[in-house]
Amino acid sequence: MTRTLIVGASVGGVRTAQALRGGGYDGEIVLIDLETEAPYDKPPLSKALLTGSAVPDGIRLLTPEQAGAARIDLLLGLRAVGLDPRARVVAFDDGSSLGYDRLVVATGGSARRPPWATTDGVHLVRTLADAAGLRRDLAAGGPLVVIGAGFVGAEVASTGRRLGLDVTMIDAQPYPLSRSLSPDLARAVLALHENAGVRCLMGAGVSGVAGSRGRLTVTLDDGTELKAATLVAGIGAAPSDGWLATSGLTLDDGLVCDEHCRAVGTTDVYAVGDVARWFDLARGRHVRVEHWTNAVEQAAYVAHAIIDPRSPRPYRPVDFVWSDQHHWKIQVIGDATGPAATAILGDPMADQRFAALYADEHGRLRGAVVVNWPRALVRCRKAMRETAAWRDLTADLHTAVGRAGA
Amino acid sequence: MAAVEADLEACQGYANCVVGADRYFDIDDDGVVVLLRIEVADEDRRRVEEAVRSCPVSALKVTDA
Incomplete structure (x- = not known):
């Protein structure tokens, strides 16, 4: 039986394990984390966990019972300390080691x-x-x-x-x-x-x-x-890639991967989440993204690639991050940097909801910031996938603004 | 056949499910998920399960009827 070893049980590692099993992978799945806590979700740590509106057992990503039901071997309290990619073995801090057929590096990052x-x-x-x-x-x-x-x-x-x-x-x-x-x-x-x-x-x-x-x-x-x-x-955070320092794999502020999220020079080592620096065809360079949705999408992608290695589709996500601050739900899609937004529907200084749109040099939507406006969020997220015409998108949103103001 | 369920109280309108499987999920003007269909066709199951796993607040699930 083949074995996929996943190092790191935050959302990227957990979702990889779940997507493997859900996608019909029949080999052994071993999921390892250095923490002794059952895997948990991190976005609530700076919000609901601090106010007490969520409790630790309310933010579990995978309970031991769920792991057992999905035939995922969950090993907690083990820190990976080394990798020999030629022998296909990961070493742990208790002196043990484990071999693999496929390795998924999902060790995330640590706060600076x-x-x-x-x-x-x-x-x-x-x-x-x-x-x-x-x-x-x-x-x-x-x-x-x-x-x-x-x-x-x-x-x-x-x-x-x-x-x-x-x-x-x-x-x-x-x-x-x-x-x-x-x-x-x-x-x-x-x-x-x-x-x-x-x-x-x-x-x-x-x-x-x-x-x-x-x-x-x-x-x-x-x-x-x-x-x-x-x-x-x-x-900020730094990628947890120190344990790979003697592996011979290429590290550069994260584990350097190709457009298929495979560590450069290997065919059996993948990376997902905050630790992965993969080659993004859309941006034409290696990128590392520290957002929840990227970890989840990358996990689904890598699980597919392990199940069906012939799949040639490269990993090309559209970034999405949300943040709850005061009475604003701030949602950022794609690239919202640069000197200024191209168009803003609503007034960020006065309105309780608005959307800021960013066009690229070809007049296509490259990014958006949406605050408290679900309909605009859905429209913009779809538009980023469909490369919709700018005029259609802004006309749509103008109509929605008019309706909202009526 | 499998079916999809939504917890409308938990939903926060992130729209990850819409991006993952827009034949099954939409978001209404109040930011709450709308199920466009309940029964999950076998050929859609993996895609819908992925969309379910992409929900930041675990408001969705697929169950076997």
Whole structure:
């Protein structure tokens, strides 16, 4: 019997295992994770887990019972420490090793730890244990200082206000979400946070943190000092590819793969999720994407490729990421970067719902930002797949705006 | 024959299911999933199950009738 070994049981690894079995794969499926927790979903960690509206058992991706029913061998508390791709063997930290016919690298990433994050009371948000510790400290009251205004930082700031805390958010960039949104939209997100009572210090850096839990002092580059009971650092993540360092496989901020998500130079090693840097034909370069939907789509793709290796279709996803901040459901489709949106339906500064559209040089939709507007979201997501004519799309949405305003 | 079920309370309108299988799923103006058909044809099963697994809030499932 053949064996597929999946290292990493976050959403990418779990969905690969499920898609293999669901797609008729009859070999052995071994799913391994370094955590001892049954696999769980990560998006709620910066939101519902912190407010208590979700509990750990409500966010499980795969219970031991479900794993058993699907004949998935779930091995927890094992850390992969090495790979020999020629011998097809993965080594683990307890001294054991396991062979495979197909290997799926799904080790994800870990939150970057800033140099000053040495005292207690400074939190990262990546694991269930991280979220539980942060929840405990937030329950003790503010002020909360959040460093980093990317998706994780902005969501934690929003959650802090929901809990009634005094919240300050700090970022070196001029606006939140500046890596994902053009400045005109990012400015609207800044206004959203300010209107919700978050003190936003943009264009600011942190030079040091002193004190301990409950009584921290944050010092900014310009000498300003801020008091904080709790500090959260959301300054990005790094791919967990260190265990592959001696494998001979190509690493470059992630495991480098071809357009079929196969590690370069191999025919039997695949990567999915945050750790995968694959060659994306649409963008013409290698990319690494840290979003939930990409991990799920890549998992389905790789499972297909393992079941039917003759399938020649390359992996060409359309990026999709959502973020819940204050009363906004922000949804970003495709590429919404650049100097400004091409067209905006509704007013981001005044309306409770709007859509910003981005055209490429051929006048086709290349990206969209949709806030609180389900119909526009569906229309834009379909349009990205169909490469719909720009005029049809905007006319459609204009009609919808008119109807909404009527 | 297999059937698809939706938890309308859980649905958050992400539309991943629509992208995955638009003959089976749509989203209404309030952002809640609409099942366009209930019974899942055998030849569609894998595609529909993938769409179900792509739901960020696990609001969908396929059951064997």
